[in-house]
Amino acid sequence: MVDSFLTIKAPSSAEIKITKSKFISQAFPVNNHSEITEFINEVKKKYYDASHHPYAYRLGIDKNDFKFSDDGEPSGSSGKPILESIDKLDLTDVMVIVTRYFGGTKLGVGGLRRAMSEAADLCLSKAEIIEKLITEKVKIEFDYTFMNLVMNLIESENIKLSENKSDEKCKLILEVRLSKIEKLKTELVSLTNGSIKFIN
Numbered sequence: 001m002v003d004s005f006l007t008i009k010a011p012s013s014a015e016i017k018i019t020k021s022k023f024i025s026q027a028f029p030v031n032n033h034s035e036i037t038e039f040i041n042e043v044k045k046k047y048y049d050a051s052h053h054p055y056a057y058r059l060g061i062d063k064n065d066f067k068f069s070d071d072g073e074p075s076g077s078s079g080k081p082i083l084e085s086i087d088k089l090d091l092t093d094v095m096v097i098v099t100r101y102f103g104g105t106k107l108g109v110g111g112l113r114r115a116m117s118e119a120a121d122l123c124l125s126k127a128e129i130i131e132k133l134i135t136e137k138v139k140i141e142f143d144y145t146f147m148n149l150v151m152n153l154i155e156s157e158n159i160k161l162s163e164n165k166s167d168e169k170c171k172l173i174l175e176v177r178l179s180k181i182e183k184l185k186t187e188l189v190s191l192t193n194g195s196i197k198f199i200n
Contacts, residue, residue, distance in 0.1 A: 021102055024101075139171070
């Protein structure tokens, strides 16, 4: 079961010069397509005098949502190697944009591929890579007599208590890592002698 993924914690950037051309690479953590569009527009505005801004991104837990663009550079020379840099590190919810200032000497498709790859690798190597857990809310209801037992279990398993809605009964909403849900439910049933309720 996939219940975590790797992404970057915060934006990072790097700059390299190859045969007089300057490459400014920037990596961003992203959650959706509108953020991707915003970052592309921001970078194009900031470096308005640059000739090309190729980019690539990968989104989502299943990693099926991805795109790469050469942005006017020779076909296959830019977007694809940037995406390969993201994939080498097994990242998702990430986009990388490489802005190029042409220095007057053509690099050729092979040279451009290497330069784009190097620029993307460099800014990703400066980023802090983090593991994000995929969680689900589990709502439980039980008698106060089991409060200490339940709270001890939640703490020992490092489970996040996201809401306490207790009234005449204990009503808690837990944030549980996907792979831990079934085991947790079994243990809660056992602790409460089968009296606990799981609310949808």
